[in-house]
Amino acid sequence: MSTDQPPFRDPRLPARERADDLLGRLTLDERVAMLHQFAPAVERLGLPAFRTGQEALHGVAWMGPATVFPQAVGLGATWNDDLVRRVGEAVGREVRAMRARDPRVGLNVWAPTVNLLRHPLWGRNEEGYSEDPHLTAAIATAYTRGLRGDHPTRWRTAPVLKHWLSHNNETDRDTSSASVRPRVLHEYELPAFRGPVRAGAVAGVMPAYNLVNGRPNHLSPLLSEQLRTWCDHDLVVCSDAGAPSNLADSQAYFADHEEATAAALRAGVDSFTDHGEDSSVITARVRGALDRGLLEEADVDAAVRRLLAMRCALGDLDPEPGPQDDAAFDTAGHRALAREAAEQAVVLLKNDGLLPLAEGVRVAVVGLLADECKLDWYSGALLHRSTPLDGLRERFGADRVTFAEGADRVRLRCPGGWLTDPGTGPGKDGDGTGDPAAAGALDPALLRGRTDLPPLEVRAEPAAGGEFALVDWGGGVLTLRAECGRYLSVADDGFLRASADQPGGWIVQETFELRPHGEGYLLWHRGTGRYLTVAADGARVAADGEEGAVFAVETVERGEDAVRAAAEDADVVVVVAGNDPHINGRETEDRTTLALPPQQDRLWRAAREANPRTALVLTSAYPYAVGDADAALPALLWTAHGGQAAGAALAAVLAGDVPPGGRLPQTWYASDADLPGLLDYDVIGSRTTYLYFDGTPLYPFGHGLSYTSFSYGGLTASHDGRTLTVRCTVANTGEQTGDEVVQLYVRAVETAGPDLPRPHRALAGHRRIRLAPGASREVEFAVPLSEALGFWDVAHGRWTVAPGTYGVDVGASSTDLRAGATVRVGGEAPGPRPVGSIRAADYDEQRGTALVDLGRERGDAVAPAGEEEAELVFRDCGFGSGTASVTVEAAREEPGEAVVVLRAGDGAPVHLTVPSTGDRYAYTTVRAALPEPPEGTGDLRVTLRGSLRLARLGFGDPSSAESS
Incomplete structure (x- = not known):
């Protein structure tokens, strides 16, 4: 240079x-x-x-x-x-x-x-x-x-x-x-x-x-x-x-x-x-x-x-291009990798022999996502597109695969006639001409918000363009798709048009709710928060003070009927259900339930009623509670939205061309009742995630089946004080090539120190391997001992590996453990908790509290989470030979007083009154003598009554004790 x-x-x-x-x-x-x-x-x-x-x-x-x-x-x-x-x-x-x-x-x-x-x-x-x-x-x-x-x-x-x-x-x-x-x-x-x-x-x-x-x-x-x-x-x-x-x-x-x-x-x-x-x-x-x-x-x-x-x-200031400026776009390698990733992401949840599908089978692929390749808020626009229908037709032949979406076909009657899309009829693409297949490849942003298309209008009699596909995504949230294949959407000018290739955008303009009104419904547009009305210039959202139009819904065809008809005429049915990533669960919007939307629940039931040889594929961004489907159907699969090659990948797994090997990365709970509060981040106290959940999940963390079988043997586990080394041999004992994800879990069996909640087991290693029939492989894990077996010792403010016995298990999921061993770890046991100065945030158990900011820049304090009294528990406190006073550091912003009640060991409770300090960050120190000084080791219980922030507490010398 x-x-x-x-x-x-x-x-x-x-x-x-x-x-x-x-x-x-x-x-x-x-x-x-x-x-x-x-x-x-x-x-x-x-x-x-x-x-x-x-x-x-x-x-x-x-x-x-x-x-x-x-x-x-x-x-x-x-x-x-x-x-x-x-x-x-x-x-x-x-x-x-x-x-x-x-x-x-x-x-x-x-x-x-x-x-x-x-x-x-x-x-x-x-x-x-x-x-x-x-x-x-x-x-x-x-x-x-x-x-x-x-x-x-x-x-x-x-x-x-x-x-x-x-x-x-x-x-x-x-x-x-x-x-x-x-x-x-x-x-x-x-x-x-x-x-x-x-x-x-x-x-x-x-x-x-x-x-x-x-x-x-x-x-x-x-x-x-x-x-x-x-x-x-x-x-x-x-x-x-x-x-x-x-x-x-x-x-x-x-x-x-x-x-x-x-x-x-x-x-x-x-x-x-x-x-x-x-x-x-x-x-x-x-x-x-x-x-x-x-x-x-x-x-x-x-x-x-x-x-x-x-x-x-990044080389942004370099005078010349340098290493890693290598650019590649939409290469054959990238396309193959997208498909490989989609294939490896498919999880086989259940299979009673229905899968893989036999050659020559007649397949009915049905469901609201059967012919969809959904994107999410953080997706790029599609260069290529493969839906489950595309993939199955390509794999088994178009003449062997039939399709029924399962959307309800409806007409909407309003004052003056029937709501109608006048712009395009069936089979036309985004601008009314050309190849309808091309419309599926368009970036949704190219169509959404268009004002050059004519608004929906009212016609006196039912006519072409007056029939809509209605999908209820749950919670009463609907989309309506016109006969041209585009979704009804509201642009900035307020008019309703069939102008969106897919629902999407930061504020989705393609979702509606039917709200009962008299003998009909008002159609509420969620994006603008307004009702729809109709006028001579077309359908639009109502202006301020304007009433919405009352609609009657006439069902032309129920989705269940179409699914049932397709299922009856097939050897096997594949129902594809799930979510649209822009609706009912996305950035800015949490879900409200694990349940599958009722419309989709009806579809798989209709398919099974017509044909017991039914598989349910859940294509979704999150888990569902589908216990009834698990009990009724011979096969279930899950895949996240798989990108551009999703359909081809799914078809390859269903056909057995690619072995299913995906594993669940999170617990699938059986019902909403199993879930903690959405804002309860204390996985230990709320006993949630596979680490602490005490119930029985629908599908456990790490779960995923195969078309073959695997055995585990020869497990050894040892450590040198720094590294935990685990070896086992995994063999394919079935008749097909398969992928196994070997999972290593560790758990505390019997350790020194206080009896604190530890995970049932915790993942410490994983390895995905592919084995041919009869083949075997030794798998070795070498993981840092401290990271695998340690925990945060709040009593001493440090990461600790307690001496004792630990279980080491390998298997196919967090509950399907095939081989186990134990290892012993030596060392000095953690001592009792020092009580000279205890951070309130370092509790072992709590009831009704929340951690709050000690000051604007750093530090944590504890406050009651509501109006009721709250409690903290500190285990295994070392009181020594007796301490005669206790000190509390706390703040109270409001006028009046709050009370802190301490009970050390079996001693009598001591009440300390915290006066108003006028500011949530202004702390005062309150001291009190202990009439019954605790001795030895025991638990400390602290009750908080009234609004306050507790920063610290401690036990001290009798000469420093002052009643307050």
């Missing part, structure tokens, strides 16, 4: 050194400008514009056509780290290829989502990999390694993990607080992030909208205390969209935006995603904070340095 280039242009220098050089050349205004997502160019230095943020969850999203891989939860279901690494590599190369022709495509990719799938009603379940931290970390590490590439210093893309931290609800997502106690934090939440960060393939994280323990995630002290200690390169923190403004707006955590922006920057946020492409608002807030002394230039420099180091690693 030329010797006259400044150091920041020299790719031979370390990224930090280059960033420091460039930082010193920038003015303060130029540095401040770089804090916004859309950093402007600096022409005097030849710096290009740069933006953080390119969605790439399972392919390049939002930038037009790209290879679409299975949803993230489907990639998790493969349990195949190598496959997912190859998917990440393909996505990274497509990012590079798309950027070469469109500079708006960013190299800082916001993917993957590593939030744990703690609760299956989370609307964004499709975005995560698993409910288990080990599996999530392993799959995320694989994907980010592919995105990043293998070069030691040059990054193909810069992955950012979403969403830090404990984000698993859409309901009130910007104002709700997750109460996360230390054991859940260290044993469950942090490991999912720590694994990929330590692997060196992560450029940064994005904080979540919600609060954790009362403090917004964009102010999380764990960004510096934990995250940035896990690797030796500079991690960038990119805010979520609009979240910086939430700090002073919806969260009201600060009085003004300058104070909020300064606090976020000091906490470690580097890039502010706020106010779209308009950076002036954020830069003005930063300058205002500097002027007020809320920030120093060093705070700005720290953030900009990290951003510049990332840009240097």
Whole structure:
């Protein structure tokens, strides 16, 4: 390279050194400008514009056509780290290829989502990999390694993990607080992030909208205390969209935006995603904070340095192309990989011999998703498209496969006649001409919102265009599809048209509700929150003060009847049910039930009634409770929405061309009654996920069947104090080639120390292998002993492996364990809990409490979660030879008093009164003498009565005791 280039242009220098050089050349205004997502160019230095943020969850999203891989939860279901690494590599190369022709495509990719799938009603379940931290970390590490590439210093893309931290609800997502106690934090939440960060393939994280323990995630002290200690390169923190403004707006955590922006920057946020492409608002807030002394230039420099180091690693400042600028787009390899990923994501839930399908069989493929290839909010537009119907027809022959969708065919009568689509009749594509097959490949955004198509109108008599396919997606949420194949949608002008290829968009304009009114219904449009009305110029949403039209629904054909007719005339029926990823469970919207929508429940029942040889395929972004189907049908399968090759992949598995080998990445519960509260993040206390669930799931974590059988033998387990080594031999004892996912679980059997709740078993390793009939393979796992067997010891504030006996099991799922052994771990047993000063947040058990922020910047306190009294329990406290006083540190914002009641061991309760301190962060110390000083070791119970925040408590010397 030329010797006259400044150091920041020299790719031979370390990224930090280059960033420091460039930082010193920038003015303060130029540095401040770089804090916004859309950093402007600096022409005097030849710096290009740069933006953080390119969605790439399972392919390049939002930038037009790209290879679409299975949803993230489907990639998790493969349990195949190598496959997912190859998917990440393909996505990274497509990012590079798309950027070469469109500079708006960013190299800082916001993917993957590593939030744990703690609760299956989370609307964004499709975005995560698993409910288990080990599996999530392993799959995320694989994907980010592919995105990043293998070069030691040059990054193909810069992955950012979403969403830090404990984000698993859409309901009130910007104002709700997750109460996360230390054991859940260290044993469950942090490991999912720590694994990929330590692997060196992560450029940064994005904080979540919600609060954790009362403090917004964009102010999380764990960004510096934990995250940035896990690797030796500079991690960038990119805010979520609009979240910086939430700090002073919806969260009201600060009085003004300058104070909020300064606090976020000091906490470690580097890039502010706020106010779209308009950076002036954020830069003005930063300058205002500097002027007020809320920030120093060093705070700005720290953030900009990290951003510049990332840009240097990406080659953004290099004078010439370099390694990992390799670009590839829609190659034969990418297409084959998309199909392989979709095949490996299919999970066989049940099979009583119906599958695989025999050659020459006559198949009826039915159901609302039988001829669909659904996308989600983070999908790219389809380059290729394969539905289950497509796949089965290609595999078995079009003459051997029949189809019935199962939607109800209806007419809508209103004042003056029948609602009719006048624009197109059957068999026409998006603009009224041409090949109808082409319409399926269109980006939905090309049609949604069109105003050049004629609005629906009212005709006196039923006519062509007056029949609609009605689908009830559950909860009364409907879509209506016209005879031309497009969905009814409302554009910005308020008129109703058949203009959408699929439901979609940030605000879905294709969903409706029929609300009873008199002898008919009002048709409510969910996107605008208005009723539909009809007038001479066409159907539209009603204006303010205008009444909606009353509709009568005439059913032309029931979906069950069409399904029943198709099923009767087939050898085998494949019912394809599931969800539309834009409806009833998505970003901004949690689900309300595990139940399959009633319309789809009726369809599989109708199919089985007509033909017992019926298989149910659930194509969905999340689990369902389908106990009746499991009991009634001979075969069930699940796959997440599988991307562009979904249909061909499913057909290959149904035919036995590809062995089913996917495994469930989360528990499928039997009913809603098995679920904790949506906002209950305490997996230990609520006894949830496979780690703690005490009930019987419908399908357990790790479950998945095969068309062959496997045996396990020769298990050995040992450790050298650092590494747990487990070996076993797995053999294919069946007659077909098959995939087995060998799963290693560990559990505490008998350990020293306090009797604390530990997981029933925890995944410590996994390996997907393919074996021919009669073949066998030795599988070896080598896992860090401390990570596998340890727990967070709240009594001493450290990670601990208690001495004792541990079980080591291998098998095909968390409940199908085929071989086991035990190992013993020596060492010193944890001692009793010191009682001189106990953090209230370090409890062992609780009832009716919530963790809250001790102060705005750091620390946790405990408060009653409601009006009722609350309780904390601290086990195995070492009171020694007797302590004569107790101290409580607490705050009470409201007027009046609160009471803390302590009972140590078998002693009498002691009441301490906490006066009003006038501020939730103003703590006072209250002391009291103990009439019966506790001795030895015992439990401490603390009852909270009234509104207060408890920070600490402790037992001390009698000379310091004062009654209060």
